[in-house]
Amino acid sequence: MAVALPIEVGDSPRPGCNENGVVAVYKYGFGHSAAYCSCGWTGRRRHLKAAAEQDAWAHSMREKCTISVPLVISTHRIA
Numbered sequence: 001m002a003v004a005l006p007i008e009v010g011d012s013p014r015p016g017c018n019e020n021g022v023v024a025v026y027k028y029g030f031g032h033s034a035a036y037c038s039c040g041w042t043g044r045r046r047h048l049k050a051a052a053e054q055d056a057w058a059h060s061m062r063e064k065c066t067i068s069v070p071l072v073i074s075t076h077r078i079a
């Protein structure tokens with residue numbers, strides 16, 4: 001992680017990405033977490049919640065989407 005991302009203040013919206021989304025990690029239970037963003041991006045299904053969180057952070061930095069607070073949202077699945 002030696003890459004420094006330039007932080008631009010007030011940069012103009014890019015075509016095709018006119019609105020930044022909100023990215024969150026959804027925890028579906030043991031061994032299944034995935035990041036989703038309201039901009040349409042979907043992260044890979046992860047066995048580790050931390051891996052899904054990293055997906056969310058990486059997407060947030062790349063696409064300038066907002067990290068959800070709280071980041072991890074637990075969903076209850078009825079088996």
Ligand SMILES: [Zn+2]
Pocket residue numbers: 020021022023037038039040041059063065
């Ligand atoms: Zn996004």
